[in-house]
Amino acid sequence: MQSKAPMIHADLLSKINNDVYQIGDFLPSENRLAQLYGVSRETIRKVLNELTISGLIQKLKGKGSMVIGTQRSDLPASKLMSYAEISQKADLAVQTRLLERRDAALPDFVFDSLNTDFRQAPVTYLCRLRYLDERPVIIDRNYVLKSVCPDVPAGEAEKSLFHYFEHDCHLQIAYAKRQITVETATKEDQQLLNLHSQDVVVVIRGVTSLTDARVIEFNESRHRADQFRFVDFARRERN
Amino acid sequence: MQSKAPMIHADLLSKINNDVYQIGDFLPSENRLAQLYGVSRETIRKVLNELTISGLIQKLKGKGSMVIGTQRSDLPASKLMSYAEISQKADLAVQTRLLERRDAALPDFVFDSLNTDFRQAPVTYLCRLRYLDERPVIIDRNYVLKSVCPDVPAGEAEKSLFHYFEHDCHLQIAYAKRQITVETATKEDQQLLNLHSQDVVVVIRGVTSLTDARVIEFNESRHRADQFRFVDFARRERN
DNA sequence: GAGTGGTCTAGACCACGTA
């Protein structure tokens, strides 16, 4: 049983993505939408607020809510999605190869963050190579805490880690902190991604947490710089 | 006259940043906060929702709201802030030099986006070089639409463009779309940023819009790759 | 059972833009 707000959200989303409401158009007013969906105005406002944050609409005081973007135009690269999920949405010819999977301790470079709580914690280490059109473009390394998720089957690792966490382990991913930097390619980067010695890679390091705020994994993602693209939508904080 | 929600937001924010509520702690319950601040629970919930989106707290059903981050720990690189504002927050020794300022038409490379509406639109072109500790690290180029902001004084350009827009022109910045890529350094990049011919730069291209959804400027920002760092917080969409 | 957050409501008052 879906609750009302998510259903309305999904409905408006699909109407925006399918040009029922086109960019530049105004949505029906909040009162009108409340009537149409048979809910209170506050419920409509909750949904419109989410669409505003996502960058799909802009509210104009005294005028209405204008459509300013769609999901399909610029795929949500800044959202928290797994590689498998993004690929699926983008309709790309992708492939994943599991290079390594073994028990390990968290390496203590721990991504310069002060996550000292996790030093030497037992993890399942995964190293996967991502292909786009038969060409290797990303090296993904995951360090999954055994205290939260005791094991990761090799078969699942080749598909989607997130899917495994959420469906098979009943663990709900909630949020992640990530950092993007550019670094010179290591010998291993050069070999796996077919790079030259002077090339650089885009490195994304992050921590992923669950709805109960427990950390489930650390990860490092190394991208061919020429294939890297990050799209962001940001709203200004009003002070 | 500040309204209630923003005041409570600011208060909780400062208490989190000043360790009154430390990471791992639970905030007072929603009912408790409603009593403390003398407002309704929905007002409290609005504020807590904002803090959740910002990555400062995580709500645990049946338990409470746990602090999971602060602003000072990882400064908000993914927020929509001007260079001047970020520098100020981060307490960096920075400097800006205006290299060029002239009337122009929007170049038609228009950032591959389909903003065909703006072809050949008259703009004020600005090129600024940003220094960090006496070293040049960023080349900023702005194309400010004359139809929205007729002119940009040279003096203001050396300070903060956003400050000029908002305080002197009474234009309210609302949101921006940006794209991050990595490209090989041009001759000009090499000269201005002291790079070698094989080096790369991180390029951020974007469009900035106002609260009334009008575009005010396009921009391109070219960063020394070794100085570039982008921090992001993302929440998982619940489907 | 008591307390927590999640959802939704019906209504109020305001500031803003259009006409």
Next chain:
DNA sequence: ACGTGGTCTAGACCACTCC
């Protein structure tokens, strides 16, 4: 004057956690 979004309220019912 009217309709729009912005803000806030007081209260209801639910699902969840903890004791």
